[in-house]
Amino acid sequence: MLILSCPSKLRLLEGILRKCLPQTLVVHGAVMNINRGNPAGHEVIVDSWPNFKAVLTRPQREVVSDDSDFYANVYAAFYQDLAVYQNLVLNTDAVNWLQRFRIQGNQDGIYRVSKLAAAIKNVPLSATSYITYTHSDPNKLNEYQLDPGFTVSTLNASHVDLMDETWAYGGSEQSHRYLASLVQHFFSSCILDPNGQLISWCVMDPLGATGVGYTLPTHRGKHYAAVAARALSIRAHTAGYPIYGHVALSNVHMREIQERRGYQKLPELCHICTHADVQI
Template sequence: MQILTCPSKLRLLETVLQRHLPQALPAYGAVMHINRRNPAQHEVVVDSWPEFKVVLTRPCKEVVKDKQDYYANFHTAFYLDVDAWRTLLENAGAIDWGKAFQLQGNHDGIYEVAKEAVAAKEVQLTVTPYFTYLNLNPDKQPEPRLDPGFIFSSLNSSHIDLLNETWHYGGSEHSRRYLANMVRCFPSTCILDSNGHPISWIIMESLGTLRHSYTLRSHRRRGYSSMVQRAQAIRVHAAGFPVYGLVALDNTPQQKLLVSLGFQRLSELCHYCIHSAASQ
């Protein structure tokens, strides 16, 4: 196991992961951000180099100060060999099992091997599967027309409380801190009404994913969600990132919306694995 710190090696890793898209999407998005000023302060672990079989991205040690804060402790994994993934997960230096953390990946084995590991460590595991939707050419969609007085903008720190109140997984200080970090570090798109208040928005997060899409209930069924997601997709695509998003399996309206915007659903599920710290 080794931590990749050499810029040339990290750029090479990005190129190699690109060849394994779309399966490598979460790890690829994380590595792209690491190679572009690393706003989330993440690092890359591989089982070996240059002939690697496993890639693990994780926060640098100084990032996660609260051992219960799994929002901040975000990992991704991509592997070419499931046994190599199992071996890395058992390595004491790969993951700090004394802290709560999230692990995301598009392999079924991400979940299966994680389940084996937590059984041995007596750590609680919660797994949520998501559909992954990918858009290879978001520029094909027609230009939206906003209502008079409404404008496209970006989210800022004054909007964090609203985001935390409306997000399904929000409402805590941990989630608020996470959202504040995403808004500060990554591109976002929102529509502001004539009073300058956000009514619909979406954020790009540390894995390059389009997440946290929301439209206030009083402004729904007017096409605003479609507008912000299209605008954000074009912005992300122009920056060279893959345009992809995760959708809950039962969120049929969002699935239909993404299809209408030119997204295609991938065959493999993306698994969000939340591991609770052993002290809980």
């Protein structure tokens, strides 16, 4: 295995991954962020170079000091040869099995290898499959008018408490810290009411996905989420990021919204494999 740290090789890798979109979405997003200042402190591992068959991105060891933090310890994966990927995950130092972490990607083999690893290494696994939606040009998304006094803005540190309280996976020191890092480092968008109070929001993650979408229950159905998502997506699209996000199979409401709005559904599910003793 190799840690790819040379900037020109990382740019070359980004170009190669871009040609394999959408299957490479999560790894490509991570590499884009690495190549643009690396705000989350991630690094790239390949089985070999330049003819790599498997790629993993992960936080640098010195960046995430808390081994129990499966929010910050997020890996992205892509392979061209499943056997090579399996070998990279199981038989090298690419994955730190002493940590609690998440590994994700839009290929079935990612789940299969995590399942195998859980059995062989006797580590826990909670895996969830998500539908990935993409949009090729967010400028074409419907434009909705906000009610008078409501404004579009970007998230800041003062918003993190509410985000964490309302997030389905929130409510811990680690989730709060994770959301704070997203807000600090990545594109975000939100809607504020006439008093400047936060009512709807979304934010990009270290893998370039748009997520954590939420509207306060009393304000739903007024297209605030649509306005926030469009604003974030246009900023990210202008910066060259592919626009994508994951929706849980069980979240029928959100799936219907995405499909009505013209997002394209990927045939491959995104598998988020959490190697930690939690159910998410």
